[in-house]
Amino acid sequence: MSTTLLAPGFADSSHDAQRLFRSVLDAFSHPGRVVELRDAPAGPGTLSPAAAAFLLTFADRETPLWLEAGLDKQEVRDFLRFHAGTPIVQAREAATFAVIIAGGGEPFAGFAIGSDTYPDRAATLVIEVPSLEDGPVTIWRGPGIDGEVRVAIDGLGDGFWPAWTANHALFPCGVDLVFASGSRLIALPRSVAVEA
Amino acid sequence: MPDATIQDTQGQDGAYNYAYLDEQTKRMIRRAILKAVAVPGYQVPFGGREMPLPYGWGTGGIQVTAAIIGREDTLKVIDQGADDTTNAVSIRRFFARVAQVATTTHTEEATIIQTRHRVPETPLTDGQILVFQVPIPEPLRMLEPRETETRTLHALSEYGVMQVSLYESIARHGRIAKTYNYPVMVNGRYIMSPSPIPKFDNPKLDRSPALQLYGAGREKRIYAVPPHTPVKSLDFDDHPFEVETWSESCALCGSTESFLDEMIVDDTGKRLFVCSDTDYCEGRR
Numbered sequence: 001m002s003t004t005l006l007a008p009g010f011a012d013s014s015h016d017a018q019r020l021f022r023s024v025l026d027a028f029s030h031p032g033r034v035v036e037l038r039d040a041p042a043g044p045g046t047l048s049p050a051a052a053a054f055l056l057t058f059a060d061r062e063t064p065l066w067l068e069a070g071l072d073k074q075e076v077r078d079f080l081r082f083h084a085g086t087p088i089v090q091a092r093e094a095a096t097f098a099v100i101i102a103g104g105g106e107p108f109a110g111f112a113i114g115s116d117t118y119p120d121r122a123a124t125l126v127i128e129v130p131s132l133e134d135g136p137v138t139i140w141r142g143p144g145i146d147g148e149v150r151v152a153i154d155g156l157g158d159g160f161w162p163a164w165t166a167n168h169a170l171f172p173c174g175v176d177l178v179f180a181s182g183s184r185l186i187a188l189p190r191s192v193a194v195e196a
Numbered sequence: 197m198p199d200a201t202i203q204d205t206q207g208q209d210g211a212y213n214y215a216y217l218d219e220q221t222k223r224m225i226r227r228a229i230l231k232a233v234a235v236p237g238y239q240v241p242f243g244g245r246e247m248p249l250p251y252g253w254g255t256g257g258i259q260v261t262a263a264i265i266g267r268e269d270t271l272k273v274i275d276q277g278a279d280d281t282t283n284a285v286s287i288r289r290f291f292a293r294v295a296q297v298a299t300t301t302h303t304e305e306a307t308i309i310q311t312r313h314r315v316p317e318t319p320l321t322d323g324q325i326l327v328f329q330v331p332i333p334e335p336l337r338m339l340e341p342r343e344t345e346t347r348t349l350h351a352l353s354e355y356g357v358m359q360v361s362l363y364e365s366i367a368r369h370g371r372i373a374k375t376y377n378y379p380v381m382v383n384g385r386y387i388m389s390p391s392p393i394p395k396f397d398n399p400k401l402d403r404s405p406a407l408q409l410y411g412a413g414r415e416k417r418i419y420a421v422p423p424h425t426p427v428k429s430l431d432f433d434d435h436p437f438e439v440e441t442w443s444e445s446c447a448l449c450g451s452t453e454s455f456l457d458e459m460i461v462d463d464t465g466k467r468l469f470v471c472s473d474t475d476y477c478e479g480r481r
Contacts, residue, residue: 025264030423120231143236145424191235
């Protein structure tokens, strides 16, 4: 019998989820804006608090989740199954949400991008990054951005921004991203063009 | 201690979850809102719920507001610009009761503004959310009744039928005669119904610093316009888009810049023009 304790979820499920949702909505409405999640639970350790908070806010039994091998640990599975009831799937194309560690190759390959008639049926990927501010500077333009915004996410691999440009070109299809670091996140919806 | 938490998440009378909807429903609506923001102007289907008021009274807007609202919010509700009409009063009281939020009639104090058929005259700011009640979300519906067809037209960005209908209006009336629910192009990709706001309000949607969320309860659709997003009213080079103007000014505050309602004030047909936006008008008197 395992003696590890389950990491706590929300202290106050209704209001914590509401506040976190509004923070994430703020991030999606203002791509590039660094949003602090004040009420993020510590999570199971392997996941960042921001990724854990995002999943507890949006995932439930209706939203299959894909975990990168490095994150697919017993304590993460237990945490998400217990607090969110999320089915964890092996097939990328079946996932509504996914958590990915930055730096790997082909980060978006295989995930649902929606269809021309139903572009909403696309996956949202949470990417764990070491820093939201210390990386190479990129310039973002698109809906939610007044002109342009400079963003310096660290730890993304060489092929990352070309892959994003290809994803953005699929608009209105394509995946949406959330970059998570500690208890902070930045959102990158598919509508935004990035100049690396 | 656990009792206090449970009590806290319930409505004032203890019979409902916080903000009326259950948590599972709120999560589903929140996911739809995120996708709506990611694809501006695209109508995201959602699992609309029965609400304690009839379709046509703002069930879509109420579900969106219920999914986003929290104890720190200040809510304003307007119906045709007015804070004191039946629909606005009942929705405001509904949320004061089930979500224990502060309410206001002042545009600049509100964090969430739910509206039926107007955009406030006072410019909105970063951080405010405007929630529209939408009766018919599909801008092409009166031209093409089949959902499968309109969905394909949006997928292909095939909007000739809309341009033809505007052209026919010019051929018949000498100008584009549509005065409300005037179709717009969002971020150069999707034609969107701005809900039945007067076309006077269309320019306020363009590059607004506030987030715009649209909820249609009967049709079960949510769509959005993020801040700073281009929203262009459809027109032709030789028939550019124009808003209404009045030769009169508001009889109460004297404004010459706001949207005016025409009122008949006695049996002999005496007419009066007053601001449709009651908060804006009161602030100027």
